[in-house]
Amino acid sequence: MPNRRLRAVFMRGGTSRAVMFRQEDLPADRVGWDPIFLQVIGSPDPNGRQLDGMGGGISSLSKVCVIGPSSRPDADVDYTFAQVSVREPLVDYSGNCGNMSSAVGPFAIEEGIATAPRDGEAVVRIHNTNTSKIIVARFPVEAGELAATGDLEIDGIAGKAAPIRLEFLEPGGAKTGKLLPTGRVCDKLEVPGLGTVDASCIDAANPCVFVAAEQVGKTGTELPDALEGDARFLQAMEGIRRAASVRMSIAPDIDAAGRVTGVPKVAMVCRPQVAPTLSGRQLTAADADIVVRMISVGQPHRAVPITGAICLAVTTRVGGSMPQLLSTASAGPIRIAHPSGVTLVDASVTAGNTPEAIHAKYGAVYRSARRLFEGKVLYRGP
Structure with missing residues (x-):
């Protein structure tokens, strides 16, 4: 040939x-x-x-x-x-x-x-x-x-x-046509090996599912190589991703969710704290508003993907979501700590009396x- x-x-x-x-x-x-x-x-x-x-x-x-x-x-x-x-x-x-x-x-x-x-x-x-x-x-x-x-x-x-x-x-x-595909700000997902996990399933720029790091036995500050070497952790995060995919109606069942590998992205988040970076620099709690470790296609990211950062920024503006409860962000830009450092993003979200009334106007970032x-x-x- x-x-x-x-x-x-x-x-x-x-x-x-x-x-x-x-x-x-x-x-x-x-x-x-x-x-x-x-x-x-x-x-x-x-x-x-x-x-x-x-x-x-x-x-x-x-x-x-x-x-x-x-x-x-x-x-x-x-x-x-x-x-x-x-x-x-x-x-x-x-x-x-x-x-x-x-x-x-x-x-x-x-x-x-x-x-x-x-x-x-x-x-x-x-x-x-x-x-x-x-x-x-x-x-x-x-x-x-x-x-x-x-x-x-x-x-x-x-x-x-x-x-x-x-x-x-x-x-x-x-992807799903809805900012809150499940109709809720926070869901309880049943995940094999973990049991019930609290998660926020949000679709903004790309669909993502966010969980607190402590729910998967982590601090949230681990570097990618450490996460990549932890097969049990990766299996747990994939289980969360697949369960969220079905709940968000991206896939009809768990097996089908395993074949749609790109979305939703899955991430663990935690409160701002001392966190190492890949360059050896140490971030302090004052350097960021929230810390994230994101995974896509089964691999921990070295830096937060931009669509993931936009989705996370939007989610921190949604009252009662997992990232909003863990974030220290107020008005103005949102500082997201990740393995390579800090990414500055912004988002505008209008509140509503019902989940369906919550509206994301935009998300912005510099690259x-x-x-x-x-x-x-x-x-x-x-």
Whole structure:
């Protein structure tokens, strides 16, 4: 079978990386996308390293983004996100990646898919097809490209870069159509091996389920390697995720929930406290408003995913939710401590007399992105 060549760009977006494709270069029938993406990224790999592809062996480095002209009048581009499993032959389109969303606007203008001033501020309205939501990206451009330098520092990324503001408009119901898919702020989930677990199941930017760290026998400040080596903990968190998936009507039953690996994301949260980071820096209780350890596709994240951070920010504004009860945030930006440091986010939520009346207006965050490589990737095909 001969090698095929496909135009592509390799980009960092926030604390993730992905291979970026123009939609026009891919098969019109999306059934043909999965085999290409799996080969390009290097999955499935039982060794978990993806050395035969562009992936990096962890979920945040095993991603694909597809960008094309907008199918909606209120957006400039369509953006489809694909999460590629590292060890299994699975490509999941069920949710979005907020980190890679920061790379979409720069990619779109540099590829000529969207327009922007040659110098000044670019504003790109992005239609994420996974969630049917609009994300507004604002960033500086120089000579028609994302500004090469800037003053924004992101924990987990060395150096400084130009800031990209991402505004997730009306983020509620990204997957399920409801901010509170279960109709409750807090649910009691029955999880094998744990019993009854109190959890908040929220769908904002991406559906997530939040539990208190103490319910799964943790402090909430453990680093990813320690969590990754704890098979019992990972099994418990997967049990919570699957139970929440069924309760949120994402999957019809527990077995089906095991096949929809991308959502909901599952996280444990705790009150602000002294917490180590991957760089060796110690965070104090005064550095953050809430601490989170998030897992997706069975792997603990090195940094909180942006859609997860947006969902957590929204949830801390929902009275009576697990994160709200553990958070010290008041009005203004919310500081989320995670293994790589602190992420600053914001959210606006209006209260209601009933759960159905609670409304999320927006969630916002600042990220950065960089174009790393452009050329062609090879895959085997007819």
